[in-house]
Amino acid sequence: MKLSLNGTLLEPEAARIAPGDRGFTLGDGLFETLRVREGAIRRLNAHLARLARGAEVIGLPLPPLDLAAALEEVRAANALSDAVLRLTLTRGEGPRGVLPPAAPHPTLLITAAPMAPTAPPARLIITTRTRRNERSPLAGVKSLNYLDNILARQEAAAAGADDAVLLNTRDRVAETSIANLFAVIDGRLLTPPLADGALPGVMRAAVLALEGAEQSLSVDDLDRAGEMFLSSSLGLRPVATLAGRPLASVATARRLTAALGEA
Template identity: 45%
Template structure:
């Protein structure tokens, strides 16, 4: 059964019904993907990793030369929206665009950003194990958009479509140098030589919040991984701010599911206070 939609959203500085017209037709986020987003967990009436998400959003704004709305603006909006939607647990998505502008690629000299926040109730089930397809796309390690949560998702959409056509659930990106990077919307973890490892940022990956927490806690380490390492993996996972998903196979290589490790990681990331 699908979760009940939340009836309200937050747009710029006000609470609005979720089914009301909200975004201007000239908004550059809608027309050009000119913006950023963050998705975060909501738990016990708060966003426990809010400051980490705001720090990444602020860094992304600096990279894209996008005005940052200010942390207090978002800190104050979230409780109002959660209360209006009678939500204590679930998720929130924050979308920030450069706002409306004239035709063409050049942004306005003084942009008026659009800030949209939506919430969703928690998923009722843990994500089932997935099969990954090694994408024919290759990740440019130096691309600036690797480091931000950009609204430009077409490469990921095409990679996911290719994976579905190959009978897989998601795609695993490699760099041009053959290094494992990440999935289309998740960081990648592997169990190798009895240790949980994750590709370094130099592989052209997003600095994931959950990934960073595991590194800080000493629950995983950074290590360059290549396609040649896949047969050696003793397990693998995809992680986001909201979920940890075991990987059942990469291409034709089946992987052990490691339920004990999965439970331990999931508890640390999403259940522990």
């Protein structure tokens, strides 16, 4: 698959990133995962707006490139109709130390992959290894710092599950290691608010524009849920079990998938 590095289209073996790039050495950067469906990049403006907000939070200048055109160039170069694009933006190369350079030269990498087959309903656990720090300004940023998520996902795999629910420092539900979480409780579709540590997901916003509300949720609330599903840029995924408890219904996820044009 051809990729784009700093605006230049390359074969993967020709791409080179400096050993001192802060994205590699410190995780100093951001990323976006974008869905391509029937040759079109879905919700492109929402993704670019979130990238710009995250860049402002961490003080990272956006490169002087047409990001939408660069993404489309990679899609077209690989003749992809149903695929996933990933945009990775780092602060670029810098000297040793934590303090960023005064005038950074960001690195922009765009890669592509075919869309994977639809995954079956997810089996979830609630992680005990880590917590989401809802007080951190990074809680609302899609950054390259994913170690908490990795620990949670490893715990899920060890338990034979597909993903793990992350709680925040006040024992409220935040999200899972890779997605936002929605639950149908007492007939209402609910999702944790951003203030509880949920990432401002692009698909999350699309679902809320159609249906549902934000509400702080506890583990006890999830135990009362009749249905749950995960939302990410790649679509909605019903939840089959939470900590071994089956959830039989997938009706809301299927209905919203159709309404959002993701079917």
